[in-house]
Every structure is written in C-alpha cells, then in structure tokens.
Amino acid sequence: DAGVTQSPTHLIKTRGQQVTLRCSPKSGHDTVSWYQQALGQGPQFIFQYYEEEERQRGNFPDRFSGHQFPNYSSELNVNALLLGDSALYLCASSLDGAGGPYEQYFGPGTRLTVT
Amino acid sequence: DQQVKQNSPSLSVQEGRISILNCDYTNSMFDYFLWYKKYPAEGPTFLISISSIKDKNEDGRFTVFLNKSAKHLSLHIVPSQPGDSAVYFCAASATGNQFYFGTGTSLTVIP
Numbered sequence: 001d002a003g004v005t006q007s008p009t010h011l012i013k014t015r016g017q018q019v020t021l022r023c024s025p026k027s028g029h030d031t032v033s034w035y036q037q038a039l040g041q042g043p044q045f046i047f048q049y050y051e052e053e054e055r056q057r058g059n060f061p062d063r064f065s066g067h068q069f070p071n072y073s074s075e076l077n078v079n080a081l082l083l084g085d086s087a088l089y090l091c092a093s094s095l096d097g098a099g100g101p102y103e104q105y106f107g108p109g110t111r112l113t114v115t
Numbered sequence: 116d117q118q119v120k121q122n123s124p125s126l127s128v129q130e131g132r133i134s135i136l137n138c139d140y141t142n143s144m145f146d147y148f149l150w151y152k153k154y155p156a157e158g159p160t161f162l163i164s165i166s167s168i169k170d171k172n173e174d175g176r177f178t179v180f181l182n183k184s185a186k187h188l189s190l191h192i193v194p195s196q197p198g199d200s201a202v203y204f205c206a207a208s209a210t211g212n213q214f215y216f217g218t219g220t221s222l223t224v225i226p
Contacts, residue, residue: 041218042119042121042218043216044216045214045215056210056212056213103149105161106158106159108158
C-alpha cells in the first residue's frame with residue numbers, strides 16, 4: 001500500500017518564476033492538505049482540497065493556488081516566487097468523515113529553493 | 116500569531132527514562148490535538164491524538180495528557196528508546212480540517 005508521494009523531491013527556481021508541486025494521496029484517501037514548513041518552524045497550513053474544491057485556506061496570498069483531480073491527486077502552484085517561499089512543502093492526505101477529526105498522513109515533502 | 120507553542124526546542128533524556136514533551140495553545144476553540152514525530156528527510160508521522168472530551172490517551176509507551184483549563188498538553192514516552200530520537204510536533208484543530216502546528220521539540224535519547 002503506497003503512502004503519500006510527492007514530486008519532485010527538490011526544486012530550484014528563480015525569483016518571479018512559477019512552480020507546480022504534485023501529490024498523490026494514500027490509497028483510499030480523498031482529502032489533500034498542503035503545508036509550508038520553513039526552516040526551524042512547524043508546518044503551516046496552506047489549504048485543503050476535498051471533492052476537487054478548496055475547502056479551507058490558511059493565511060497565504062493568492063499566489064498560492066491548487067487543484068485536486070478526480071483521482072484525488074493534487075497540485076500546488078505558486079506564482080511570482082519570492083525568496084521567502086523557500087521551504088519544505090508537505091502534502092498530507094486523509095479520509096473525510098472517518099469517525100470525526102482524522103489523522104493526516106504526510107508525504108516526504110518537496111524542498112523548494114528560490115534564488 | 117503562534118496559536119500552538121512548544122517552548123523547548125530540544126530535550127535530552129537517558130535511555131529507559133521518561134521523556135516529557137510540552138505544548139501550549141491559546142485558542143480555546145481547539146478540540147482535537149495530535150502529536151507527530153519527524154525524522155530527517157521524511158514527512159511527519161502521526162503518533163497519538165486526543166479529543167478535548169478526554170484528559171488522557173494512552174498507546175503503548177506513549178501517553179498524551181490534556182489540561183484544558185491550562186491550555187496545555189504533554190506527551191510522555193516511557194521508557195525512552197534511542198529510536199525515539201526525532202523532532203516532535205504538536206498540532207491542534209478546531210474544525211478537523213485546518214491544523215496548527217508548534218515549532219517542534221528535538222528529542223535525543225542517549226543510549
């Protein structure tokens with residue numbers, strides 16, 4: 001049973017460019033959340049996708065957008081990259097409604113460096 | 116605005132002794148709390164959770180205690196093992212959808 005997978009593992013971009021990160025959820029999961037983890041910090045919630053819609057969003061600008069596909073996989077897009085966007089981007093999947101608040105399973109993350 | 120705080124960046128414990136990791140929160144609407152463990156180059160791994168209707172939850176060597184009046188939770192690991200060395204994050208949620216994480220505590224268990 002494959003867990004949460006993310007691609008690519010590492011990425012280097014230049015300021016002003018755009019980036020797309022990808023996530024495949026754990027088998028049987030239908031909800032995907034994205035987090036940004038800056039160095040020395042805890043993960044910060046970006047947004048969550050369920051039924052191909054953004055269900056909840058954290059305190060991130062519109063430069064951060066996402067998408068969920070019918071197979072539940074998801075993409076995170078960041079436009080007009082800033083140096084401060086350099087971080088580890090984590091994807092977490094879960095099963096909606098599984099007995100109330102549910103545990104999220106995290107992928108290994110994508111390390112984005114903006115130069 | 117850090118709603119979940121872990122004030123100890125690091126903790127060292129001898130193998131076999133108890134490890135106690137602490138977490139404080141400010142939002143009284145939080146009703147579900149989790150602890151995650153993270154090894155380098157891996158994503159966080161779920162460890163244990165607790166609902167606000169309980170004050171204690173136990174799973175093997177791991178016990179989480181919740182003190183709602185103090186807005187404080189703690190994770191006890193007994194006995195501590197070298198394989199427990201990792202960064203531990205606490206997280207809290209009011210909706211079950213958006214989780215707020217602390218900054219983590221790096222635990223080192225000394226053989």
